[in-house]
Amino acid sequence: MAYQVLARKWRPQTFLAVIGQGHVTRTLQNGLAQGRIAHAYLFSGPRGVGKTTTARLLAKALNCENRTGVEPCTTCPACLEIQAGRAVDVIEIDGASNRGIDEIRALRENVRYAPARGRSKVYIIDEVHMLTEQAFNALLKTLEEPPPHVVFVLATTEPRRVPATIHSRCLRFDFRLIPPETITQALREIVAAEGGTVASEALVRIARAAAGSLRDALSLLDAALAYATGPLTPELVLELLGASGSAEHRAFRTALLSRDPATALSLIDRVIRDGDDASLFCREAVEELRLALLVKLLPEPPIDVPAAERAEIQAAVQTVSTEELLLALKLLTEAEGEMRRSPHPRIDLELAAVRIARRPAPAAIEEILGRLEEAEARLRQPGVVSGPPRPAPTQGVLGDLQTPPSAPPRPPVAGSETLILPASPPLSASGAPTARGLKDERRLRDGWRRVVAEVSRLRPTLGTVLAQGEPVEISGGRLVIALPGNGNAFHKDLVDDRTNRQMLREALKHHLPEADDVTFTAPGEGSTVREHPVVQAALEAFGGQVVAVRQPAGRGEEPVNPGEDS
Secondary structure (H helix, E strand, C coil): CCCCCHHHHCCCCCHHHCCCCHHHHHHHHHHHHHCCCCCEEEEECCCCCCHHHHHHHHHHHHHCCCCCCCCCCCCCHHHHHHHHCCCCCEEEEECCCCCCHHHHHHHHHHCCCCCCCCCCEEEEEECHHHCCHHHHHHHHHHHHCCCCCEEEEEEECCHHHCCHHHHCCCEEEECCCCCHHHHHHHHHHHHHHHCCCECHHHHHHHHHHHCCCHHHHHHHHHHHHHHCCCCECHHHHHHHHCCCCHHHHHHHHHHHHCCCHHHHHHHHHHHHHCCCCHHHHHHHHHHHHHHHHHHHHCCCCCCCCCHHHHHHHHHHHCCCCHHHHHHHHHHHHHHHHHHHHCCCHHHHHHHHHHHHHCCCCHHHHHHHHHHHHHHHHHHHCCCCCCCCCCCCCCCCCCHHHCCCCCCCCCCCCCCCCCEECCCCCCECCCCCECHHHHHHHHHHHHHHHHHHHHHHHHCHHHHHHHCCCEEEEEECCEEEEECCCCCCHHHHHHHHCHHHHHHHHHHHHHHCCCCCEEEEECCCHHHHHHHCHHHHHHHHHHCCCCCCCCCCCCCCCCCCCCCCCC
């Protein structure tokens, strides 16, 4: 007898044997017990999670000759024929190769005939999203009111491509990806029944590589058993998958979290020299950082890892903040996406590793924020022009950015006049705003109001939007406007329109000749934090990026979510 692959040999023959889809099987079982069987079902979900298998089980239950409860007997002629795929009353149609209107017309003709030997005629249309628009339209009436002996089961991996008119005529079930722990347990039971010898960690690796698909896991197990000449070990699985070992993954995670870019780059070089896939190595590294985040935040993480490895992760994350883990995960997942499209995936992975390993130290960031708060407090004291001299910043943070006292001021560059509207106008020795500061502020605001008035006469809709904006500064001939709702698609399209831009430039020539163009930004502290000189200096010194914006203590505001560019 020809060999039968594990995915076919261990296909579930009862609803109880279906793995990871209890919300679907329970509903179908209750429907069979109560006689509430719909005329059409839509099974949607990823590949290899049991859609077609469940459709066949429903057909078996409807046509089983000896069924007493909700489960088919699996031994009667009807059940055996359906299991073998030769039942005349269960018609499986491949939507990819029978997608035209002629095939659907033939189906409409055949549904009128009664079943040959069973009680129900079941049509299973796999990959139904591949049908043409005309075929879907031809199917609508039959799908809505089929003969009483007909049940339709439509299966698809892309439910978005199925028309809403089809959705509304079906009872939809969404099949889910199967957790790796559930797949691992299923593989253990199958290996035990097959009499094989497989290490537990090897099954864990296969389950993770399957990415939620039990069929993929069984196919990988089949290949691994054929690859191994003896017991199946984790090393053999890794050789088959073209991946590096768990020791390299843990070492890479440790190098990233301990700020050791040299070791991280050496590990990348080693695994690529060994012929491993860089994308798969990056995916495994993302999983390692995810496990570290779960161990950091959850007292009992729902992960299937040995106790020794969990203790190792706990020791590694003790000195790492949650924000740092989030930043590392974000950079590495972005690198994984870039690697799929990049001609140089190794460079993308190396750049992400260096950026993670050279992230700013939390203590240095807190030191900078503390000094900024001290300077702000001194400036707010009445009658103070300048506070006591600040201590020299820590070398490597801002020390290289100071200008020597003896250095002469740089002459202004032609065409780069800067007119700034400060949050607080310049103060005199008595603590009152200076005349120059008030004059610049009034001139900028008055000029912007005149610009808005002129635009409103020509284009009222644009003028209404611009009236909500507040001028911030004119720098290098560009007027910066803080505009609420700048992320709104309508506002953005309106202010970015070429005709509207030209109209704004003409109005600026008349009322604010210092500016020849305009830039819009969102209002608030977070929107301009990138442009702050101190922030720019810190970013340049660390080679980092803005992760979170924290308000000074006492303002009662929550920090911006980590990971957002604010």
